[in-house]
Amino acid sequence: MPTLQKNKSHVILIHPSKRVLGLQDNIYTYESLTPSLGLAMIGASCRKAGYTVTVVDMRLPHWTLPRLLEKIKMENPSCIGIGAFTTEIIQAGFIAKAVKVSFSHIPIVIGGPHASTIPEQTLEEFRDFDIAVIGEGEETFVRLLNLLHSQGPEGLGTLPGIAFRESNRIKKNASPREIENLDELPLPAWDLFELGHYNRWFAISASRGCPYHCYFCNPNYLGKKTRIKSASRIVDELEEALLRFGISSFQFADAMLTLNRKHIFDLCEVIMARKLHKRVRWECETRADSIHEEMLKKMKQAGCQWIALGVETGNEEILKKVVHKQETKQQIRQAMHLARRCGLKVRTFFILGHFGETVETILETIRFAIELNPDVPSFGLILPNPGTEIRKLAEHEGSGLRILSSNWMNYNQLNYDCFELETIPLAELKKWQSRAYYTFYRHHPLKALTILFSTSVYNYKVRAIVMVAFKLLSRFFSKHLPRQKTPETKR
Secondary structure (H helix, E strand, O other), X not given: OOOOOOOOOEEEEEEOOHHHHOOOOOOXXXXXXXXXXXXXHHHHHHHHOOOEEEEEEOOXXXXXXXXXXXXXXXXXXXXXXXXXXXXXXXXXXXXXXXXXXXOOOOOEEXXXXXXXXXXXXXXXXXXXXXXXXXXXXXXHHHHHHHHXXXXXXXXXXHOOOEEEEEOOEXXXXXXXXXXXXXXXXXXXXXXXXXXXXXXXXXXXXXXEOOOOOOOOOOHHHHOOOOEEOOHHHHHHHHHHHHHHHOOOEEEEOOOOOOOOHHHHHHHHHHHHHXXXXXXXXXXEEEOHHXXXXXXXXXXXXXXXXXXXXXXXXXXXXXXXXXXXXXXXXXXHHXXXXXXXXXXXXXXXXXXXXXXXXXXXXXXXXXXXXXXXXXXXXXXXXXXXXXXXXXXXXXXXXXXXXXXXXXXXXXXXXXXXXXXXXXXXXXXXXHHHHHHHHHHHHHHOHHHHHHHHHOOOOOOEOHHHHHHHHHHHHHXXXXXXXXXXXXXXXXX
């Protein structure tokens, strides 16, 4: 285990990219190339603790692996941190390996959802990561830096919230303490990023944790207890981004912003009291059973333009007994009606490939999407991500589910080869995904204009539409297209 140089206090934080492997990143939507909120928070916490911080986003076209290595040589940081989602962990490991060849003395720390969920497996699979930070990193990463400076690697066993290597073994310490008061965290350090190279959307977080237990989701890597920032603190973040960086478009990263009804009203009131509602626009994800008309009207007044609803399926039985969503189709219908009446646009997320899915339940989902008629639908294939119940089910024989690959790069919706049902093979599942899009837009052809002309953070960038459409249509018109009757709805 490398030891920090005691006179050094510089940290480099890295966002990985498939470009280091000679591949292209899946930068399809406006949200795909935004500066990382996680690295902005870690960077701000390190700087508050007295460390100098550099952020390198390898997704930006001018950053290459040789340039990164030259940057490390010039700045000689005391530690390197890499943040990665599951689809980014292989690229992160490749970067770590390249760095270790020339700079074996620099500790490399991996953080993010993937390493937080399976820290020991991550260190076993990627031998060039020295330490994994588990869960919220703002306090743990700073304590880790301080510990390495004061005690060296000998003190790692005392720090909750990490996994590390010791004598060719991997050890995982006790779980970290959840950060109770999110208002005490520093504002995100957006100035660490090369902001001119990003889409003009910023992520913002109002809370952490989620009380629900959807079987395809793993939202608890930031803690199981739901904690909410004060309305004034959230608006401080909006205001600084607007006044200091000229950013006026925001996406709330929360799984459901409207969990606490009083809080969302307070938030909207503070936005309007500071007269930001005419200067900013924002979007959020929520649940159908947590909104009502008065709330949506207030959100619209405060600058909200889009909401996203996780519908998941058109089959009531799967919704209730498999997804454990604790919502009904009628609640979803009502939420769509209220959003339209309040002037909000709606994106809906549907998932194909559920446990117990059949061709008929897929057709039910397509029919339900046509009935709901959202401004933009998304038909995703279910992902057996680490830590999810669907993955645990698939790992048991006789479940009817098969994990086909642990190539983490392909755990996304378009380069998907990781999962199938025994009753619906992977190739057929992909074709049903294509058919879902085709059928929806055949019934609502003018909706395609929403994709072309809306600048919602969720929507596809124009340059990506051709490529995405080609992928979907090539599946759709293949000779093995599922020959099921196209669902119709009453007109």
